């Protein structure tokens with residue numbers, strides 16, 4: 331019960347990696363606040379785990395601030411995110427760029443800004459950002475998603491550096507190809523997929539969301555007390571290629 335007594339907020343909690351995090355953290359004894367924009371899919375996750383469900387759109391500042399307006403948060407997991415259909419930059423519309431940036435970057439920014447004063451006042455805390463293999467190279471997704479995850483890695487390192495002396499740790503995980511609904515929510519861009527397809531053979535067998543949650547549980551626990559500003563790949567070796 332390594333997370334006993336910890337109050338943990340997880341965004342994107344209704345599906346995939348976020349759902350697996352909620353299950354794992356609750357099993358480890360944490361009090362979990364499960365936040366997602368999809369109320370319908372969030373309800374069963376809460377019922378199954380005992381987590382508190384909060385409907386929240388991370389791209390909306392007021393919604394994020396309402397989520398985090400609570401007496402204590404020990405751990406914030408900025409996990410909600412969307413893919414960009416593998417769209418190459420020349421074909422990225424303003425709308426797609428804004429949508430990906432607003433959920434994948436603005437969301438973690440709003441949440442982290444809201445939670446930092448609370449963590450400072452309470453004497454410390456932990457922030458974990460779900461980046462991606464696309465935070466480390468250019469050929470894992472489209473332009474908007476790649477830029478967003480690189481930005482989130484920058485946020486991770488900046489927060490880690492600036493707030494280490496306040497007993498706040500901020501790390502990132504970089505999942506590879508994980509079996510979740512993310513890949514099937516939208517049809518991929520034809521040209522983007524054509525570029526990507528020859529490299530399918532380099533992708534290791536898809537991982538389980540629970541395997542990512544296991545690593546997240548380690549990084550937010552006291553076992554990782556001196557890990558700060560790190561990005562940890564959970565990709566079956568994809569990044570080694």
Ligand SMILES: NC(=O)c1ccc[n+]([C@@H]2O[C@H](COP(=O)([O-])OP(=O)(O)OC[C@H]3O[C@@H](n4cnc5c(N)ncnc54)[C@H](O)[C@@H]3O)[C@@H](O)[C@H]2O)c1
Pocket residue numbers: 341342343344345346347348365366367368386387388389409410411412413433460461462463504505506507508509510511512513515
């Ligand atoms: N699945 C993968 O292969 C993979 C690889 C690398 C990184 N990731 C990252 O992992 C994270 C989780 O993705 P997943 O694979 O579990 O996908 P998923 O689509 O299964 O789950 C994402 C969840 O985020 C929620 N969400 C979307 N927009 C939201 C918003 N505006 N506010 C609040 N919640 C919102 C969705 O409702 C959904 O429940 C994302 O940040 C994604 O970029 C996934």
